[in-house]
Amino acid sequence: MKGTRRITIEPRPDALGGGWNLRFLEEETEVGGGVFPLGEYLASTTQEKEARRLAFEDAMQEAWSWLEAAGE
Numbered sequence: 486m487k488g489t490r491r492i493t494i495e496p497r498p499d500a501l502g503g504g505w506n507l508r509f510l511e512e513e514t515e516v517g518g519g520v521f522p523l524g525e526y527l528a529s530t531t532q533e534k535e536a537r538r539l540a541f542e543d544a545m546q547e548a549w550s551w552l553e554a555a556g557e
Contacts (some may be wrong), residue, residue, distance in 0.1 A: 490552055492508065492509055494508075497522065502522040502524055502549075504520065504523040504537070506520055523537065
């Protein structure tokens, strides 16, 4: 049986490119994650608010995929 899994999604500092930092945790130990910097999303929209939303949605999609894999 796998340990308890959870995720955190936190804002990244603008100095590091903004966006979101995703962390995967098992039993409170970080086991992976990813970064979703705004620059990649600003290429498809000129509005920062929209870029933040798109980046957050991608982070959530990645998080759900990881959490669902725990049930396999």
